[in-house]
Amino acid sequence: MKKYILFDLDGTLTEPKEGITKSVQYALDSIGIHEPDLNNLIKFIGPPLEVSFKEYYGLNDADTKEAVKRYRERYKDVGIFENSIYDGVTDMLDALKKQGAGLALATSKPDIFAERIVDEYGMRPYLDVVAGGKINGSCVKADVIREAFEKLGIGEDDKKKVIMVGDREHDIIGANECGIESVGVYFGYAAPGELEAAGATYIVSSMGELKQLLLELSSEAQGEEGQR
CATH class of the missing domain: 1.10.150.240 (Putative phosphatase; domain 2)
Incomplete structure (x- = not known):
């Protein structure tokens, strides 16, 4: 899927x-x-x-x-x-990568900072693309998602194969504006009910739940590819 x-x-x-x-x-x-x-x-x-x-x-x-x-x-x-990577992130990214998923960072944080964080915390080997806000340009989430689309070569017909994962309403709203599904995570900084109100397709409360959901969704996608 x-x-x-x-x-x-x-x-x-x-x-x-x-x-x-x-x-x-x-x-x-x-x-x-x-x-x-x-x-x-x-x-x-x-x-x-x-x-x-x-x-x-x-x-x-x-x-x-x-x-x-x-x-x-x-x-x-x-x-x-003054930052740290959440427990379980590396294992999740590694498992998704081994399953054949295309992984990208899509953050409103300026890309010059995002690139350094990706390197500092060992996420670079798992990510195909890093898309971020611009120091003197747009930091709007929908624009960042569109940049990720361009870098990954995602066209209009591919949007059903894409999902956005984030912890705030801006992530969910950006995904909706770009016509893709989303996962809202409640182990970050969302207020109660924020992600549902924004229209998240899926909701999870832990890194373990997120890993399981994404593996299931990407496994279905690989199965569909193999049947063609």
Whole structure:
């Protein structure tokens, strides 16, 4: 059923809380907003930074631009490595790869950061494609998914063979906009009911459940290919 699997990064494959929240705190402090409680900044994990700074702190365009600049100032050398890969991710990617699935990263995080994280945490051998947001361009999830399509050579007729995996509504909404199915994972940073409301095709609560589901879906796809 599914030949290609696209993965979000933060909250789906990796635990990014420390690096992201501390970098957001640093950015806010640089423009005169003091947020001592890092737990109040967890909501920044997932959505594009520009959207979050405007939505959660009411920043205007100029202050948003400065906040994003300051965030990346800290994140690029420090926050990026205040991170860890979730238990079971490598085993899952390895099993899917051995089964013949095409695997891609599709993250709103700028691709220059995503590439470094993929290398740092040993995911590079399993991924056929890394698609990410652009420092001075779009970080919208649907645009990132379309970039992954292009890199994988996925055409309109192939969309039924593709599934997006993510932990926030933006992943699910992006998948819906691109006409593909999705898996919402509740071991990341989604609020209760968020993924259902966004229209996720499947819902899982653990890495073990995700691995089992994806192996089943990709196994069906390989069976269909073999019958042709």
